[in-house]
Amino acid sequence: MLPLSSSPTGRKGPGDLLAEPVLYWVARGRSVIEVDGHGHPVHAGTALWVAGGRRIRVLLGRSDVLVPLPGIGRGESVRTATFAIPTSWHPWLLHAFGKALGYLDGGSSRALLEQMLAAASTRDPGPSAPPHPVSADLVALAESIVSDSSASVAELARTHLVGWTPRTLQRRFASETGLTPEKWARQQRMAQAADLLAEGNDILAVAHAVGYATASGFSRSFREQTGMSPGRWRSRTISRASVGHPADAPSAAELPAQRTWPRVNGSHVAVWALQGRSVLTIGGRNLRLDAGSTAVIPAGLPNSIRIPQGSLVLPLGFRLGRDGGIGAPVSAGTTLPGEQIDLIQAAVMAYTTMRPHDIGRTTGFDIAYSRGVYDAATLEDDAIATLASGLASGEITDTALGGCAHWLGMQERDLSRTIRDRTGLTFTQWIRLARMSRARAKLHGGEPASAISRLLGYAHLPAFSRAFREVHGASPQRLVSPLDSGGEVGRWQRDVSDRIRRWRAETPRAG
Known part of the structure; x- marks a missing residue:
């Protein structure tokens, strides 16, 4: 689960251009979205579609919930358009939002949403916007x-x-x-x-x-x-005040199945099951996530989530591994009635630039962590979380056992035993999974595979590609599309990397 970005101002700056089309769904409140300097008020239950290449500025109030969905096109149309959003669309939009964050493998709902938006539009599409450069x-x-x-x-x-x-x-x-x-x-x-x-x-x-x-x-x-x-x-043409009315979406039971790639996070990550029944695997232990369940995945522990058809899981937020270890979840937490919209806001705030300036960055994480039951955190949990955080940030340059042990101030045999006992993997297996998790995050941030290969110390790109394929089942080029890395998701990923660097600078690691 990759921590992406959130803006401290709750708005995109006046200089930002969309690299791809984005559908802005207002789930609560009333937002104003400026498109090339022209304000578009959008209220709850509607969405504004904006073509790529437009200059965007978003104004949010404290309680507003605005969900951005990048990469959803409308054929050749370039006209900004407003749509009413039926309730049946909500799970499909959240499914598309989760997919857009870049941590999920499996079916996408983007094509369905594009078809339904196109069918709802009666306007002349006008001249098409050109494709945006990526370098x-x-x-x-x-x-x-x-x-x-x-x-x-x-x-x-x-x-x-x-x-x-x-x-x-x-x-x-x-x-x-x-x-x-x-x-x-x-x-x-x-x-x-x-x-x-x-x-x-x-x-x-x-x-x-x-x-x-x-x-x-x-x-x-x-x-x-x-x-x-x-x-x-x-x-x-029809004036901007007119609203398209898409047809109802298919049943939420038809949501495509998804899964996360096996990974080692550098942060503790909170997850929330909105519907269905999914399985979270942490260090070889399975935890069932029923609808309404929450759990926190500890930094440094190998993990993955299986999300069957009709199920939906979103990340709620994260806390740096270097802030201290936590134990593995024993039982999932439970959300409260009427809390769903606040949790959607927390997910959006943690992973995109759509965040009111006066709400804390760990709101969703804190809610999820307070509800579950966890093993008591140990010194070993602290060591693994700190090490995973150092690897994810690039603070650790020597990734051999000796270099990692020295960075932690541990003996090599103690670190090797700790990794084996807490994760079920050898140090070599664990370090490769952690490094490839970092590689995937950087790919989604727009960095080329050749640069990542050099950063991770591979002498040749083919050797890096082989290691990446062994972990993820696909080459770097196949796993990340140009829009994922060069579009809004790539921008979010780069923003959060900058944020994490600032947090680390403000709170130096003890010792």
Whole structure:
């Protein structure tokens, strides 16, 4: 269960661009989502769909619950749209949210949600937004193109890509998007224009907003892409206040089966079973999770969860392993009636950027931990949790038995015995599982396999790939899609890594 990110401000900054489409579901309260500077109030029971490439800022109140679902498209549509969300959608949306966090293998509900959103839309889709680049240099250029519509692509490239030749820029940009930078900019600006026109804005104002000096020049470009004038296209669209009404979702009993990959967490992770019956395996011991159950997985202990069809499990939050060990759960905790929406908020706060600024980061974890029964924590639990935390953070550079024992201040034979007794694995098996868990987290954060291979000390990428495949059953390239690493999930993962580094700096390890 990978700890991803939460924003201390409860909003995305004004400079953030969506790397992929996102469906924002308001489960409680009323949020305001600014899309390219235009506010969209969204209340409980509705969702706002926003295309990739848009600039997003989210405003949340303390009790608001906003669930972001990245990667859900609507065909060729680029128009921001509001949808009523039937109650039957709730388990499917939460299933998709859990899948988006990157810790689950198995069936996805994304395709179903995309089909149902597309079927509910009656609007003209307008010009399509271009695919977003994924490399850091070109992402910076793309963001500058969107934010500074008055500047030419060539001027922006000279500012952001010092030393790049025009040929290199054209080749790299085309390889990542299929378009030249100039065509990408034109298509992106026409997609933005379509959204502004759909809101009833004046054509000249829209032209200026997307970098055209005159309405006639803008109209020519718009007609080239859509086959109609801006005025005619605007007259055929529905205003942003209209709401699509998707059909009811299939029964929650049809939710696809999922599982987590075998892993060793660097943090203690709280999990919550919303429905069905799942099985949590920790260090060879099975714990049944019925609907409403919670449990905390101790840092450093090998674990996995089997989630059958019709069942649903979400992570609630985490606490650093270096803060102290905890014993393995003996029995699961139980949630209280009416508590579900607060736990959904806790899960979203812990793993995304959607967090009101005045709610603690460990709310969900604290609730789950207080409800269960656990073995008494021992010095061995402290040692394993601290070691797993050090490995996950990269503080430990020598991962041999001697290096790890020295870092902990233990004898090698004592550490080897502790690992074997508490996890059922040899030190070699345990360290490989811990390192590959770290590798998977970094893949979801957008780091290339070659860089991770070097970081973990592998002389050659094929050797790293073999070790990764032995643990996860798939190569690094197959396990993580480009959107997982380059999209919103990758952004969340990188954000939480920064947060954890700050927490460690604030609380140095004793000894």
